[in-house]
Amino acid sequence: xxxxxxxxxxxxxxxxxxxxxxxxxxxxxxxxxxxxxxxxxxxxxxxxxxxxxxxxxxxxxxxxxxxxxxxxxxxxxxxxxxxxxxxxxxxxxxxxxxxxxxxxxxxxxxxxxxxxxxxxxxxxxxxxxxxxxxxxxxxxxxxxxxxxxxxxxxxxxxxxxxxxxxxxxxxxxxxxxxxxxxxxxxxxxxxxxxxxxxxxxxxxxxxxxxxxxxxxxxxxxxxxxxxxxxxxxxxxxxxxxxxxxxxxxxxxxxxxxxxxxxxxxxxxxxxxxxxxxxxxxxxxxxxxxxxxxxxxxxxxxxxxxxx
Amino acid sequence: xxxxxxxxxxxxxxxxxxxxxxxxxxxxxxxxxxxxxxxxxxxxxxxxxxxxxxxxxxxxxxxxxxxxxxxxxxxxxxxxxxxxxxxxxxxxxxxxxxxxxxxxxxxxxxxxxxxxxxxxxxxxxxxxxxxxxxxxxxxxxxxxxxxxxxxxxxxxxxxxxxxxxxxxxxxxxxxxxxxxxxxxxxxxxxxxxxxxxxxxxxxxxxxxxxxxxxxxxxxxxxxxxxxxxxxxxxxxxxxxxxxxxxxxxxxxxxxxxxxxxxxxxxxxxxxxxxxxxxxxxxxxxxxxxxxxxxxxxxxxxxxxxxxxxxxxxxxxxxxxxxxxxxxxxxxxxxxxxxxxxxxxxxxxxxxxxxxxxxxxxxxxxxxxxxxxxxxxxxxxxxxxxxxxxxxxxxxxxxxxxxxxxxxxxxxxxxxxxxxxxxxxxxxxxxxxxxxxxxxxxxxxxxxxxxxxxxxxxxxxxxxxxxxxxxxxxxxxxxxxxxxxxxxxxxxxxxxxxxxxxxxxxxxxxxxxxxxxxxxxxxxxxxxxxxxxxxxxxxxxxxx
Numbered sequence: 101x102x103x104x105x106x107x108x109x110x111x112x113x114x115x116x117x118x119x120x121x122x123x124x125x126x127x128x129x130x131x132x133x134x135x136x137x138x139x140x141x142x143x144x145x146x147x148x149x150x151x152x153x154x155x156x157x158x159x160x161x162x163x164x165x166x167x168x169x170x171x172x173x174x175x176x177x178x179x180x181x182x183x184x185x186x187x188x189x190x191x192x193x194x195x196x197x198x199x200x201x202x203x204x205x206x207x208x209x210x211x212x213x214x215x216x217x218x219x220x221x222x223x224x225x226x227x228x229x230x231x232x233x234x235x236x237x238x239x240x241x242x243x244x245x246x247x248x249x250x251x252x253x254x255x256x257x258x259x260x261x262x263x264x265x266x267x268x269x270x271x272x273x274x275x276x277x278x279x280x281x282x283x284x285x286x287x288x289x290x291x292x293x294x295x296x297x298x299x300x301x302x303x304x305x306x307x308x309x310x311x312x313x314x315x316x317x318x319x320x321x322x323x324x325x326x327x328x329x330x331x332x333x334x335x336x337x338x339x340x341x342x343x344x345x346x347x348x349x350x351x352x353x354x355x356x357x358x359x360x361x362x363x364x365x366x367x368x369x370x371x372x373x374x375x376x377x378x379x380x381x382x383x384x385x386x387x388x389x390x391x392x393x394x395x396x397x398x399x400x401x402x403x404x405x406x407x
Numbered sequence: 408x409x410x411x412x413x414x415x416x417x418x419x420x421x422x423x424x425x426x427x428x429x430x431x432x433x434x435x436x437x438x439x440x441x442x443x444x445x446x447x448x449x450x451x452x453x454x455x456x457x458x459x460x461x462x463x464x465x466x467x468x469x470x471x472x473x474x475x476x477x478x479x480x481x482x483x484x485x486x487x488x489x490x491x492x493x494x495x496x497x498x499x500x501x502x503x504x505x506x507x508x509x510x511x512x513x514x515x516x517x518x519x520x521x522x523x524x525x526x527x528x529x530x531x532x533x534x535x536x537x538x539x540x541x542x543x544x545x546x547x548x549x550x551x552x553x554x555x556x557x558x559x560x561x562x563x564x565x566x567x568x569x570x571x572x573x574x575x576x577x578x579x580x581x582x583x584x585x586x587x588x589x590x591x592x593x594x595x596x597x598x599x600x601x602x603x604x605x606x607x608x609x610x611x612x613x614x615x616x617x618x619x620x621x622x623x624x625x626x627x628x629x630x631x632x633x634x635x636x637x638x639x640x641x642x643x644x645x646x647x648x649x650x651x652x653x654x655x656x657x658x659x660x661x662x663x664x665x666x667x668x669x670x671x672x673x674x675x676x677x678x679x680x681x682x683x684x685x686x687x688x689x690x691x692x693x694x695x696x697x698x699x700x701x702x703x704x705x706x707x708x709x710x711x712x713x714x715x716x717x718x719x720x721x722x723x724x725x726x727x728x729x730x731x732x733x734x735x736x737x738x739x740x741x742x743x744x745x746x747x748x749x750x751x752x753x754x755x756x757x758x759x760x761x762x763x764x765x766x767x768x769x770x771x772x773x774x775x776x777x778x779x780x781x782x783x784x785x786x787x788x789x790x791x792x793x794x795x796x797x798x799x800x801x802x803x804x805x806x807x808x809x810x811x812x813x814x815x816x817x818x819x820x821x822x823x824x825x826x827x828x829x830x831x832x833x834x835x836x837x838x839x840x841x842x843x844x845x846x847x848x849x850x851x852x853x854x855x856x857x858x859x860x861x862x863x864x865x866x867x868x869x870x871x872x873x874x875x876x877x878x879x880x881x882x883x884x885x886x887x888x889x890x891x892x893x894x895x896x897x898x899x900x901x902x903x904x905x906x907x908x909x910x911x912x913x914x915x916x917x918x919x920x921x922x923x924x925x926x927x928x929x930x931x932x933x934x935x936x937x938x939x940x941x942x943x944x945x946x947x948x949x950x
Contacts, residue, residue: 151541155541186618194619253658353658355655
């Protein structure tokens with residue numbers, strides 16, 4: 101097992117290299133020159149634009165830029181934002197705790213609610229409980245998050261005055277954003293849990309367990325959940341990555357600093373160093389979460405071996 | 408909270424004093440001063456609509472940084488109203504008759520936040536840095552105009568020289584963008600000056616900055632050089648100001664309603680009436696100085712190179728309806744490239760080419776654009792299709808474009824919506840792929856506005872995306888830039904505005920107001936006549 105983990109960690113290196121290359125190439129393939137965007141609607145002569153371009157290092161051949169970029173990554177220097185000139189590591193550092201906080205809170209909510217709803221609706225399938233739980237899930241899946249977020253603000257911040265509207269820092273400021281984000285992912289998860297549990301419930305060994313006279317609750321806890329969990333954990337892993345880096349709308353509506361907003365803002369102005377660094381960082385998280393997911397397979401199902 | 412902070416600062420100061428008892432007397436004075444200040448105090452939270460690119464107002468591209476920056480710098484002069492100035496850092500000034508040189512005498516009692524004194528040398532360092540390409544200054548660079556050099560005439564006297572006449576320099580010097588920075592701090596912080604720290608002379612200094620989230624300013628307790636424009640001298644009444652970045656308009660408004668912010672900018676027009684009726688808030692509505700929302704026609708690409716096509720837009724588009732539907736009646740229909748509050752605005756422009764859809768049809772008929780079978784006009788086998796480029800980040804632009812598209816269709820013009828995100832948009836319009844694009848700008852100097860829109864030096868990839876090149880217009884703009892005599896300047900400005908309309912270089916859609924709102928508990932907010940900079944030096948929060 102340990103050997104497997106080490107091997108997987110070593111594999112991370114070529115994966116990250118490939119990601120770095122793809123990100124670099126994509127950024128250069130997309131139209132829009134950062135110097136031009138930087139100039140924006142300002143009154144800039146072509147000569148001055150050329151100076152800016154040189155200053156940003158964008159006048160060099162692509163290959164040279166790539167080598168320079170890779171060598172900087174290896175030296176651990178991700179550069180400074182082309183626009184704010186703030187070191188990229190600092191930009192990420194400023195936001196990572198806020199993003200992690202939101203992702204963990206929303207994830208906890210999504211997982212708890214998703215699993216509970218999924219299991220009870222599978223267990224009492226085709227009853228009013230199932231209908232109610234799945235109606236909730238469908239509403240959640242189809243509800244646009246910007247609408248939900250604004251409704252939460254309207255109800256809990258403006259009308260009731262229980263929570264502040266914006267910001268980071270403090271549990272009271274985390275509650276509404278985590279609720280908005282978590283409710284919506286819990287809906288996706290609940291539907292998956294239900295179908296996964298239903299599938300396992302129909303397997304012969306469950307019938308065997310029943311015929312042995314085991315109580316339903318024991319069957320569910322001991323036999324069904326472990327097996328149903330394999331696809332669920334895969335999706336949970338992916339969801340965590342998305343919650344960490346893809347909470348742009350939640351971050352915007354609640355005016356929270358975060359990785360998602362940092363990335364989108366950088367893409368809109370083609371801020372190469374920031375985009376590259378954030379994508380690399382998020383990819384690393386995904387790779388690590390995937391590793392955790394794979395390792396957890398073995399823990400859940402002893403038949404899965406990694407050597 | 409303000410009390411706790413004062414105590415903490417006191418303890419910090421007291422700890423330092425333990426090292427040398429000799430420092431006790433000034434310490435006690437400082438403490439009693441702090442105590443006196445704490446009795447005013449309070450923290451004002453300002454909801455900002457846009458994130459910042461840098462703290463350095465002399466480098467930024469964002470006009471929002473200027474709103475924060477004005478509190479941290481002092482301008483050389485203050486603009487009292489269009490064309491009228493009062494002393495700021497400069498006690499007096501003279502301009503050469505040809506407007507190519509300005510001499511300033513500086514106050515002798517001004518200190519930067521790092522304790523170093525303001526000198527003539529600092530002015531030179533600041534201005535030289537703005538034009539240095541390595542600085543990549545944007546807004547300040549366009550304000551400093553045809554800058555040549557600064558001569559240090561004495562410890563507190565400077566002369567700023569320009570390559571050609573620049574009558575608008577005092578106006579430029581009244582903006583925060585040409586505030587004076589500390590040369591000592593600039594050397595000390597190097598690449599971090601701007602992204603991380605910023606040191607100037609203003610009534611507030613920067614206490615902390617979290618990019619994308621908030622900036623906290625703390626009052627400069629040594630501040631004693633306020634302009635007579637303001638109500639008091641000495642340190643500001645507010646102890647702190649927090650500029651909180653809340654980009655989503657409805658969230659920004661929500662924070663005002665819950666009391667999380669005291670003051671917000673850029674109120675959504677749809678909420679204006681409701682806010683005005685709400686007893687808890689005060690709304691500030693000031694016509695914005697500059698050039699309102701307008702349409703630039705690319706004069707180098709057919710079919711918008713034809714006067715008839717451009718005129719058809721002017722005669723067809725219902726500006727009143729646009730102001731009412733898209734902008735909830737908060738904007739006013741526009742007439743000229745200049746907003747009505749700018750010096751030299753020509754009211755005749757409002758009467759020149761009033762809306763007349765039948766006439767629009769005649770104009771196109773006469774130009775040989777025949778109505779085709781599908782309702783789109785044709786000439787020489789070419790359909791009358793106009794590519795309308797706009798940025799998708801601002802939903803209002805799509806609404807305006809759809810409005811214009813719907814109005815042009817019955818006249819036989821096919822308006823194609825080309826909504827793009829920033830990078831692709833700028834690439835397209837700077838290379839001239841567009842027929843039509845939007846413009847909106849703020850500023851208080853009319854000559855500068857016309858230069859941005861119409862001068863040939865800004866065509867071909869610059870701000871003149873009309874790609875309009877006309878020697879006569881260039882001369883007019885240069886003359887306006889050099890003319891010190893108000894009456895003559897007004898005549899030249901009228902001529903240029905008339906010309907812009909007669910040649911239908913652009914159409915001018917709506918003039919927006921600047922919209923701010925604050926809690927009733929906040930008083931004495933100063934806003935410049937152009938509606939661009941709310942200023943909180945005199946402001947108080949009553950409990």
